Amino acid sequence: LFQVRDLRGQHLPLLKQLRAGCLAELRTRYGVSPASLRVFMHYLPSFWWAHVHFSALTCPAMGSTTSVGKAILLDDIIDNLERDASYYE
Numbered sequence: 518l519f520q521v522r523d524l525r526g527q528h529l530p531l532l533k534q535l536r537a538g539c540l541a542e543l544r545t546r547y548g549v550s551p552a553s554l555r556v557f558m559h560y561l562p563s564f565w566w567a568h569v570h571f572s573a574l575t576c577p578a579m580g581s582t583t584s585v586g587k588a589i590l591l592d593d594i595i596d597n598l599e600r601d602a603s604y605y606e
Contacts, residue, residue, distance in 0.1 A: 518567045521558055521589060526602025532595050539571055549573060556591040 518524065524532075536556065543549045555572045569591060597604040 519565070520567055521594065522605045523567070524594065524598060524605050526598050529595065529598050532591065532598070535569065536591055536595070539569075543571060557588040558591060558594065559588045 518528070540551045540554070540556075543554070544551065553574050555574055556569065557572075558567060558569050570588075594605075
């Protein structure tokens with residue numbers, strides 16, 4: 518996967534497992550509640566490879582003051598692919 522446009526319905530299990538596993542680890546390791554995080558992927562061309570950010574809303578550098586601009590929330594990606602497996606084609 519290089520970009521959001523490469524995602525298809527077949528990637529839903531991977532995306533859900535990534536979200537659940539990372540959120541669980543962040544809670545266990547750092548005591549961070551999932552509700553206090555913004556989870557997103559950048560959209561091409563702002564970055565040339567797919568990657569996911571887990572940003573604390575309380576962190577001034579990456580949280581509430583950061584506009585996701587050319588990014589898509591991971592929950593929105595999952596929701597879009599659940600409704601239409603080819604949404605990002």
